[in-house]
Amino acid sequence: MSAQILVSSADGVCEIRLNRPEKRNAITLSMYEALCAALAQAQADATVRAVLFSGEGAGFTAGNDLNDFLGGLKFSGDNPILRLLRALATFGKPLLAAVHGQTVGIGTTLLLHCDLVVAARTTMFSMPFVALGLVPEAASSLLLPRLVGQQRAAELLLLGKPFDAATAHTLGLVNRVVEDAELLGTARALARSVAAQPPEALLAARRLLRGDPAQVLARIDEEAKVFGERLESEEFRAAARAVLTRGRAG
Numbered sequence: 001m002s003a004q005i006l007v008s009s010a011d012g013v014c015e016i017r018l019n020r021p022e023k024r025n026a027i028t029l030s031m032y033e034a035l036c037a038a039l040a041q042a043q044a045d046a047t048v049r050a051v052l053f054s055g056e057g058a059g060f061t062a063g064n065d066l067n068d069f070l071g072g073l074k075f076s077g078d079n080p081i082l083r084l085l086r087a088l089a090t091f092g093k094p095l096l097a098a099v100h101g102q103t104v105g106i107g108t109t110l111l112l113h114c115d116l117v118v119a120a121r122t123t124m125f126s127m128p129f130v131a132l133g134l135v136p137e138a139a140s141s142l143l144l145p146r147l148v149g150q151q152r153a154a155e156l157l158l159l160g161k162p163f164d165a166a167t168a169h170t171l172g173l174v175n176r177v178v179e180d181a182e183l184l185g186t187a188r189a190l191a192r193s194v195a196a197q198p199p200e201a202l203l204a205a206r207r208l209l210r211g212d213p214a215q216v217l218a219r220i221d222e223e224a225k226v227f228g229e230r231l232e233s234e235e236f237r238a239a240a241r242a243v244l245t246r247g248r249a250g
Helices: 029-044 067-068 081-092 106-111 140-148 150-159 165-171 180-195 198-210 214-231 234-249
Strands: 005-010 015-016 049-054 096-098 102-104 118-122 125-127 176-177
Touching: 015 029, 015 106, 015 180, 029 081, 029 140, 049 067, 067 102, 067 234, 096 106, 096 180, 102 106, 106 140, 118 165, 118 180, 125 165, 140 214, 150 176, 165 176, 176 180, 198 234, 214 234
Parallel strands: 015 049, 049 096, 096 118, 102 125, 118 176
Antiparallel strands: 005 015
16 A cells, blocks of 8 residues: 555554645545555455544645646546545445545545544635636535535535534534544544444445435536546646645745
């Protein structure tokens, strides 16, 4: 597994940890490959009853590494990003996340595929797709309105403004908000509690809660087609260059 994706297992829980803190855990294509492999391994391992996502350093993730997107990435077919999104939508075991600090783009939309989410009080969420000249991904254009209602979803996705952990809790995006120092302990304990449930009943209950993933998968593909078109637009390229320039200046 990539050193930028750390995987460990204990007490029936597989923890998948983003480990690129020097770049605010911005996710590269190779990291997506490693995430896909980690999920496949967790799905195949009968001793794993639940998966917990977390992040090293000051924040969960700054989202996608825009350098990959500016490098001519084709957002279709066997792209590792799309493979991960489809894996999340079809994963058979409970997914949990522990998030803190900057939680941007895919860092937030990934949570729509999780069953339980614990957020540190200082977490700041954002989905700045439109501001980057892009469109939502990970079926968020379907799942977010289901969760928070059409108008709130429109505000979050069209304006892309950051919102804090308390707001995320009110919206139903996270289950619990805790102090930063308590984040991992709380999330790991919650994951162990999930993993300790009767396994067959646990998986059956989750299947009923999640429902048929066909509509989610169809929306992932629908979004991906438009997202790929937007990657080739000058709107996106100008916005991405501006973000990267600000990052270098900072």
